[in-house]
Structures are given as structure tokens and as C-alpha cells.
Amino acid sequence: MTRWTSSVGAPQLARLLGSQHGRGTVTPLGGRRTPAYRSLADGIRLLVLEGRVPVAARLPAERELAAALSVSRTTVAAAYEALRGEGFLESRRGAGSWTAVPAGSPLPTRALDPLPPEAGESMIDLGCAAAIAPEPWLTRAVQGALEELPPYAHTHGDYPAGLPALRQALADRYTARGVPTMPEQIMVTTGAMGAVAAISRLMAGRGERVAVESPSYANVLQLMREAGARLVPVAMARDLAGWDLPAWRQVLRDAAPRMAYVIADFHNPTGALAPEEQRRELVEAARAAGTLLVADETMSELALEPGLELPRPVCAFDPAGNAVITVGSASKSFWAGLRIGWVRAAPDVIRGLVAARAYADLGTPVLDQLAVTWLLTTGGWHEAIALRRAQTRENRDAVVAAVRRHLPDWDFTVPRGGLTLWARTGGLSGSRIAEAGERLGVRVPSGPRFGVDGAFEGYVRLPFTVAPPVAEEAASRLAEAARLVASGATAAVETPRTYVA
Numbered sequence: 001m002t003r004w005t006s007s008v009g010a011p012q013l014a015r016l017l018g019s020q021h022g023r024g025t026v027t028p029l030g031g032r033r034t035p036a037y038r039s040l041a042d043g044i045r046l047l048v049l050e051g052r053v054p055v056a057a058r059l060p061a062e063r064e065l066a067a068a069l070s071v072s073r074t075t076v077a078a079a080y081e082a083l084r085g086e087g088f089l090e091s092r093r094g095a096g097s098w099t100a101v102p103a104g105s106p107l108p109t110r111a112l113d114p115l116p117p118e119a120g121e122s123m124i125d126l127g128c129a130a131a132i133a134p135e136p137w138l139t140r141a142v143q144g145a146l147e148e149l150p151p152y153a154h155t156h157g158d159y160p161a162g163l164p165a166l167r168q169a170l171a172d173r174y175t176a177r178g179v180p181t182m183p184e185q186i187m188v189t190t191g192a193m194g195a196v197a198a199i200s201r202l203m204a205g206r207g208e209r210v211a212v213e214s215p216s217y218a219n220v221l222q223l224m225r226e227a228g229a230r231l232v233p234v235a236m237a238r239d240l241a242g243w244d245l246p247a248w249r250q251v252l253r254d255a256a257p258r259m260a261y262v263i264a265d266f267h268n269p270t271g272a273l274a275p276e277e278q279r280r281e282l283v284e285a286a287r288a289a290g291t292l293l294v295a296d297e298t299m300s301e302l303a304l305e306p307g308l309e310l311p312r313p314v315c316a317f318d319p320a321g322n323a324v325i326t327v328g329s330a331s332k333s334f335w336a337g338l339r340i341g342w343v344r345a346a347p348d349v350i351r352g353l354v355a356a357r358a359y360a361d362l363g364t365p366v367l368d369q370l371a372v373t374w375l376l377t378t379g380g381w382h383e384a385i386a387l388r389r390a391q392t393r394e395n396r397d398a399v400v401a402a403v404r405r406h407l408p409d410w411d412f413t414v415p416r417g418g419l420t421l422w423a424r425t426g427g428l429s430g431s432r433i434a435e436a437g438e439r440l441g442v443r444v445p446s447g448p449r450f451g452v453d454g455a456f457e458g459y460v461r462l463p464f465t466v467a468p469p470v471a472e473e474a475a476s477r478l479a480e481a482a483r484l485v486a487s488g489a490t491a492a493v494e495t496p497r498t499y500v501a
């Protein structure tokens with residue numbers, strides 16, 4: 001059986017290697033005193049660790065890469081040999097060579113678990129990208145829901161597709177955003193996670209290929225892994241430029257995945273916003289490949305730049321909802337404690353999903369649905385979101401300033417929306433910083449949690465959910481953690497408790 005799930009061509013690999021130059025991370029090919037084969041091996045290793053080249057991606061034949069890089073074939077052969085020795089490459093005669101990560105690497109096997117609030121103030125929790133409720137809107141919404149409750153009290157309370165009033169309000173919201181939608185195209189779920197779980201159960205079972213952005217949202221990656229899906233990572237474009245469309249086309253063509261899961265709006269963890277043209281092209285490429293595109297809009301309301309013009313939703317390029325299944329949620333725009341998410345798709349897809357979710361949770365709490373209905377139908381939704389955006393913008397600016405002050409060699413692009421900053425940790429291991437941070441009272445998820453197979457070791461994710469003074473203290477503790485890691489002092493540190501998010 002072939003072990004690779006995607007491939008990277010010689011010109012593409014040459015381009016990726018070239019883009020590393022001058023970024024202070026690798027010695028350029030043929031650089032001072034480093035043998036050329038070593039520089040090449042280091043460059044490829046870094047591309048794998050950063051997720052720029054996915055794990056299990058077939059590399060070009062030695063001869064082709066040598067020609068593309070204008071180096072000798074012996075150089076490429078020696079680099080491949082070195083990578084094989086270090087566990088970053090596997091080869092089989094006739095099948096070629098494909099990327100890997102060494103056995104025993106700290107692969108993430110868990111998703112993101114929030115720390116209980118009672119964990120105390122001594123630990124700053126940067127693990128969870130969810131904010132406090134935008135009061136007074138939560139209280140008002142629940143009061144409004146209580147007033148609407150009496151007629152429902154006389155029913156069985158079991159609404160597997162969601163309350164008709166909320167389905168209508170959500171459909172109206174899509175229509176107002178320019179994508180005409182009927183209530184039959186909406187199913188209310190228990191958070192976006194409930195939506196993705198139902199979709200995975202119905203569409204992407206054991207052994208099915210699912211293409212995902214690399215990096216992507218850790219909990220969805222974990223959910224799909226546990227469902228037995230074979231994840232095919234596709235690297236994001238650099239500098240928050242959205243998707244790498246040529247890479248997507250190649251994966252859709254070569255791997256023909258059953259499903260692809262993408263976050264077009266303020267991507268978690270990078271914050272990237274896919275431009276409208278990319279949305280159109282990805283929908284077309286997925287349709288041509290027969291791949292179902294799942295577009296997670298959980299972050300879509302979190303534009304942080306005033307006046308930022310948002311592209312049309314991904315489903316605008318498949319309004320019937322046969323090729324694109326949209327997932328939404330009130331968790332980030334309003335409050336995660338309500339556990340309200342939804343799916344928008346064609347009515348018969350919705351019917352299949354309603355049947356698929358029945359074995360998991362039967363339905364979503366009526367009172368919570370009434371609260372979101374109240375928000376959407378009274379205008380409270382817009383006011384609450386305006387408040388949420390203002391708070392998040394302030395928090396984002398504080399985190400950015402604090403990291404620049406305390407960790408000047410950390411490198412990132414400031415996102416225009418969303419809840420997270422994806423930071424390169426100045427060449428240090430993000431996992432080690434996370435371990436050291438936990439001992440110093442700051443809990444931060446390291447990059448590999450957002451990668452498919454050990455990629456992104458040089459990253460951490462920082463959320464915009466803590467107030468400015470806390471961000472300042474968190475960055476100062478992280479700087480101390482980074483100093484410990486840089487000095488090698490953490491090697492002797494015992495492994496911390498296992499709840500690192």
C-alpha cells in the first residue's frame with residue numbers, strides 16, 4: 001500500500017526552500033561551511049516541522065529536485081539519506097520517498113481542554129480561545145427566552161433539527177448576508193463541534209480521506225482522527241494570505257478526499273481570512289473532485305478592523321448547499337456556554353444529518369435555542385457582537401504589544417480578526433516552552449496540537465481572551481519560559497501534569 005497522501009513537486013519544493021532564505025531559520029543552501037546536503041536536509045526538515053510540507057507527502061525524485069535546485073544529484077541523495085536517518089523521510093523502492101516525523105516525537109494525541117475556572121489565579125490560562133459573556137446581553141437573552149418558554153413547556157421538547165423559530169432566524173440571517181436560505185436548510189446543533197461530529201459521522205467514516213488546512217483547529221482534527229478518518233494536510237499560504245490554491249488543487253486531484261474541512265473566516269489558529277476569489281476557486285475545485293467542502297464559520301463575526309470589508313460566505317458559491325456544508329456557532333460571536341451551533345446545507349443533507357445526530361444527543365436545549373432566537377430577532381445579536389469585537393480588539397492589541405516587548409524574536413502576522421495569534425517561537429520548541437510555561441504559571445498550547453503529524457513544533461497559539469494586564473504578565477512568564485528553554489535548563493524539568501491544552 002502507498003504510504004503517502006499528497007505530493008510536492010520539484011518546482012514547488014524549490015520555491016518553498018527558497019522562501020526560507022533570509023528568515024534566520026536555516027542556513028541557505030551551500031551557506032558558510034555547512035555542507036550543501038546538510039543545508040538541504042535542514043531546510044526540508046524545517047518545512048515538515050512547520051507544516052509547509054505535510055507529513056506523508058511524496059517528495060520529488062532525486063534527479064528532479066537536483067535539477068530544480070541546480071545542485072548535484074549526489075547532494076540530494078545525501079540529504080534524503082540524512083533525513084531517512086533522522087526519521088523525517090521514509091522510502092520504498094518503486095513507491096518513492098515521503099515525509100515523516102521521527103518515532104517518539106511528542107505527537108499531540110489530545111485536543112484543547114479548558115482549565116476549570118477554579119484552577120486559581122496563579123495559572124494564566126491561554127489554552128482556551130473563548131471569551132466571557134458580553135453582558136448584559138446574556139442575562140437579557142435568557143430573560144427573553146424565559147418569556148418565550150411557556151408554549152414550549154406544553155410540548156415534548158424534542159426538536160432534533162432545532163426549534164422552528166431559530167431555524168427561521170438563522171435562515172433569515174444567511175438571506176440577509178446575500179445567500180437566500182430556507183429554514184429546511186438549517187439544523188441547530190450542540191455547538192459547532194456537534195455539527196462537525198454529525199457531519200463526520202455521516203460523511204467521513206473510518207478510513208476516508210479528509211483534507212484539512214495545516215494548521216487547523218485542534219479539536220476538529222482530534223475528532224476526525226478518533227472517527228478513523230485519514231487526514232490529508234494542506235499548508236496555509238504565508239502571511240495570512242488565505243489558502244494555497246495550487247496545493248489544494250493538487251491534493252483534491254491526487255488524494256480525491258471524501259471531505260475537506262476549512263475555516264475561511266479568521267482561521268483558527270492563524271487568523272487568516274480567505275479572499276473571495278479563493279472561495280470561489282476552492283468550491284469549484286472541490287466540486288470537480290467530488291469532495292464535500294465543510295466550511296466552518298465559527299469565527300466569521302469576529303472582524304476586528306473597523307471598516308474591514310468581508311468576502312461573501314463560502315456557501316455563496318454553492319447556495320443550494322449540495323457541495324458546501326456550512327457550520328456556524330454562537331460560541332465565539334456570543335458565548336460558548338450556550339452551546340448553540342448550526343449547519344446550513346441542502347434540505348436532504350440536513351435530513352441525513354438530523355438522523356445521524358440522533359444517536360449522539362437527540363437535540364439541543366430549548367432554553368438556549370430560545371435565547372439565541374431572542375438575540376437574533378431583537379437586534380441584541382448585533383449589539384452583543386459590537387461589544388465582543390471591541391473587547392477582543394483591545395485584547396489583541398495588548399497581546400501583540402506584550403509579546404513584542406517581552407519576546408522580540410517571536411515572529412507573527414497580526415490577524416485582522418478572530419481570536420488567536422499564531423506565533424513562531426524564535427527557533428525554540430513550542431512544546432518545551434509550553435512545558436516550562438506550565439511550571440511558571442502560564443498555560444499555552446504548542447503548535448503540534450494544530451498540526452496533523454508533529455508539524456509546527458516551532459509555534460504556540462495565543463488567544464485574545466485575556467485583559468491587557470493579564471496579557472502583559474503572561475508574556476513576561478512566557479519570556480522566562482523561553483529563556484529556560486534556550487538555556488537548556490528545561491531538559492531536566494519533570495514532565496508537567498497532562499492537561500496542557
Ligand SMILES: Cc1ncc(COP(=O)(O)O)c(C=O)c1O
Nearest residue numbers: 191192193217268298329331341
Ligand atoms: C473553528 C472552530 N470551530 C469550532 C469551534 C468549537 O465551537 P463550539 O463551541 O460552537 O462547539 C471552535 C472553537 O474554538 C473553533 O475555533
